[in-house]
Amino acid sequence: MKQLITYLLAGLLWVMPVLANAALTIEITGGVEGALPIAVVPFDTSRLSSKLPVDIAGIVASDLNRSGVLKSMERTRLPANPHYSNQVQYARWRTAGQDYLVVGRVLEKSPGLYNIEFQLLDVLKQKQLLGRSMPAKKRNLRSRAHQISDFIYEQITGTRGAFNTRIAFVRAQKDAARKYVLQVADTDGFNAQNVLESDEPIMSPSWSPDGKSLAYVSFENERPEIFIQHLATARRSKVAGFRGLNSAPSWSPDGKFLALVLSKDGSPDIYTLNTATKRLKRLTTHRSIDTEPVWASDGRTIIFTSDRAGSPQLYRIDVGGGKPKRVTFEGRYNTAASLSPDGKFIAMVHGERGQYKIAQYERETGNLTVLTDSSLDESPSFSPNGKMVLYASTRGNNGFLYAVSIDGRAKHKLSDQAGDIREPVWGPFESK
């Protein structure tokens, strides 16, 4: 019956603008801009043999908050503590101003082997939107929590969540045994793991499209050389150790090439390297500095930074070669491009009056939107769903990890940050 009505209505929609004058038409303009309210109730862990080392609901709430699309209710303000959908009194949550509610529990199948169950409930329609049960081990509890965030995010926004991905960055610690550490961590900054430790600087990490390897610049031989390291096996190989500069590697979307910067033929220029055949192709020949190449997702163009016109600006060049075309014109300093997955936006460092902020450039319209309000931001990197930008912001002497929503409204400092963190880069989606 209801379906019938829906079909009927769907048919009526075609003529609705005409009918609008006949039927009762109400214009709703304005509205308050904000995030959709969601309450994430702490998961039930009462039946576990030992205390769970991870606060799953806390991670989920924090992830959703960071998106800027959803706003999770403060735990102290929760009106009730249900763990199953049938325990939920919707009116209470409605009165509390919540649109959505997440309830869940952790069950133990055998010691150290869990099952996480959760439900996403629509408070207003009083129905379940989503319910999942997933196995977990102690070591991947965090990852599972981020996965739950992704499910919820995708259910509500229709966009794939990128919480359960990885980020890489270089951490410098003065007093540590090894001064420079290349690390990989969760997108909330937790669970950092060392990829490479060195007494010499490490720079410019770049994720392989499959998320299994990192390319980076290491000064371990007291000059910049490019290495590729497989994360699971820690197997690594030097791919560029030419005379002069070997820097800024960037993986092609098909994973077969690296774009990189070499100065072996004079000034730093953009090259591509076939990682299998080791064949090099020089793309730029200008005597200015060309650097920071990044691939467009179609793999056919490369965006890079060049000061050929005096001030550093972004240019694009066909991977087949040709004449570079200037991309950015607004301001005197636009560098360190990161392309959104759909290729429509470029995140970059936009310098103005000695302040370096993260800006988003819309390629179609040429609109430039400054996303941050700090003064020393660097290395923007799009999340794989294109909804957030990860970057490092220098406060005092150290760089810290930050994530900002692409509308610039939600800005969050990531946690677990010691030392000086530089050049964060957001990894790809894990293959489903």
Added chain:
Amino acid sequence: MLSVFRKHPAALLISLALHALIIGLMVVNLSSVDKLQDIKVGPVAKTVQAEVVDQQQLDAKEKQKQLEEKRKREAEKKKKDLEAKKLADKKKKEAEKKRKDEDKKKAELKRKKEAEQKRKQEAERKAKEKRKAEEQRKADVAKAAEEKRKAEEARLAEEKRKAEEKRKAEEARIAEEKRKAEEARKQEEERKRKQAEERRLAEEEQKRKEAELKAKLLAEENQRRLNSLQEAYKLAIFQKVKRNWIRPAGSEKIPECWVRVLQGPGGIILDVTFGTCNGSTTTYRASIENAVYKAEPLPKPGDPSLFERELNFNFRPE
């Protein structure tokens, strides 16, 4: 020479006196010689008579004796003269010295006297001057006082004059004000009169219009009531839905989003269906749907006949 004497008359006198004295002394000396000769004559004559025998001898002897004596006397005299002269010289010198001392004293005295005189004159002069100054000062004071008095008189006169003027001006002003006030009052009366007239006309017009409107309203009463109730109904729904609409950031560019809402009795939401909603996102549509559901139950109309099962919403961020 004369000028010297004129300058020092005392010295001249002294000099003259001294000369006279010297001459006098010399005459005395000469006369005393004559006397001596006179004396000699007498006894000679006598002797001649008495001692004639030996006269010759005697005469010679005598003559010798006389010569001797005469010589003796002359020597004596000479000696005496010398002494006298010495004495006189001495005296003269002393006199001279005395005179000089005297002169000096006199000069000193004279100088002192002159100084004294001068001092006296000076004192006198000063006293005179002082007196004069005093007189002048007194005269000045008197003059100043006089002037002051005159000035005061003048000032008082001026004040009086001014006060008079002011008084006159004030009187004139008051008179003018009175005149103006009178004029204004008259104008105000006129204005009020006109205003009252205008108001009266306007009121008449208003009454006429109201009567017209009333007639019209009466004619359209039912429809109008329903219309206004429907407007109120729409407004109530609009307000309740809008109040509950939290739209996602970055949605302001979405132009419009048509939504058909099906409601049951009591304003219960039965269904929400999206129509044209170009450029929207899932989140945006969710925010709209949530707004509608949060507005449940939808407001009731003022007249049951106005209840609409179907409501068309057009959501626009701006």
